[in-house]
C-alpha cells in the first residue's frame with residue numbers, strides 16, 4: 001500500500017482497503033510505542049500545523065505523533081500567522097510547502113483545506129473543517145474495532161445534529177467500512193442529500209446500511225454504539241443555542257436512552273463534551289436552560305460503557321499512521 005504524497009482531506013477520497021491499512025498501521029505503531037520500540041525513522045522531516053480554530057486533542061496528537069516519528073513540528077495558532085488576513089491560502093500553501101514535508105489545517109469551510117492542498121506540493125491533512133473531521137473518524141473506527149473485534153455489521157448510531165462535521169464524517173466512515181449507520185436527528189438536521197447519495201453508492205459496494213431516524217428510542221434500539229457531539233460547534237454563534245436546545249434535547253444521550261441500546265453497547269463522543277457544569281459554556285448554558293448536562297448526561301459519560309478516553313488516545317495513534325503513510 002503506497003500512500004506517499006497523498007492528501008488526507010475527506011474519507012470519501014480513500015478506499016476501504018486504504019482505510020483498513022491506516023487502522024492496521026496505527027495498531028502496529030501502538031504496539032511499538034507500548035513496547036518502547038523506537039519508530040523515529042522520519043528524522044530530518046518537518047511539519048506545520050495551522051489552527052484557525054482551537055484544539056486540545058488534534059493539536060497534541062499531531063505534535064506527539066510527529067515527535068515519536070522523529071519529525072519537527074511548528075504550530076501556528078488561530079491568531080499567529082498571516083493566513084487569510086494578509087496572505088491568501090494559495091500563497092500560504094506555496095510558502096509552507098517550500099519549508100515543510102506536510103501541512104495540517106483546522107479551520108472553517110472545506111474549500112479552504114482543498115485550496116491549500118491544490119497549491120501545496122506536500123501532503124495536506126484535514127484537522128477539522130465545518131464539513132468533515134476525517135482524522136477523528138479513523139480514531140473512532142479503531143476504537144470500535146478494538147472493542148468489538150470487527151467493523152462490518154456493527155450497528156452504529158449517531159444522535160444529535162447530523163448536519164455538521166461529525167455526522168457527515170461518521171456516515172462516510174461507516175459506509176466505507178460496512179457498518180450499519182443510523183443518523184438519529186430531528187427533521188432538517190440530517191446530512192446534505194448529495195452527501196447521502198454518495199454514501200449510498202459506497203454502502204452498496206461495502207454492505208453498509210444507512211438509516212435516517214427521527215425517533216430517539218428507535219434510533220437507539222439495538223445499537224452496539226451510540227455516538228453524540230456538541231450541539232453547537234466551533235465558529236457557530238451563541239444565538240443558536242435556543243434553537244438547538246429546543247430541537248435536540250430529546251436526543252440527549254442519557255441513562256434512559258442507553259437502556260434501549262444492545263447488550264454491551266458502548267458510548268462514544270469526539271470530545272470536548274458538555275456532560276456537567278465544570279466548563280464555562282456547560283455551566284452558562286446549563287444554568288440558562290435549567291439542565292445539568294447537554295448532549296450527554298454525566299452518568300453515561302462516566303459509565304463503564306463510555307470509551308471516550310480510548311477514542312481520544314487513538315487520535316494520536318491514527319494521526320501518527322496518517323503522517324507515517326503519507327510523508
Ligand code: CP
Nearest residue numbers: 055056057058270271
Ligand atoms: N475531537 C477533537 O477534535 O478535539 P479537539 O477540538 O480538542 O482537537
Ligand code: NVA
Nearest residue numbers: 166229233234270271
Ligand atoms: N462538531 C464539533 C466537533 C469538535 C471536535 C465542532 O466542530 O466544534
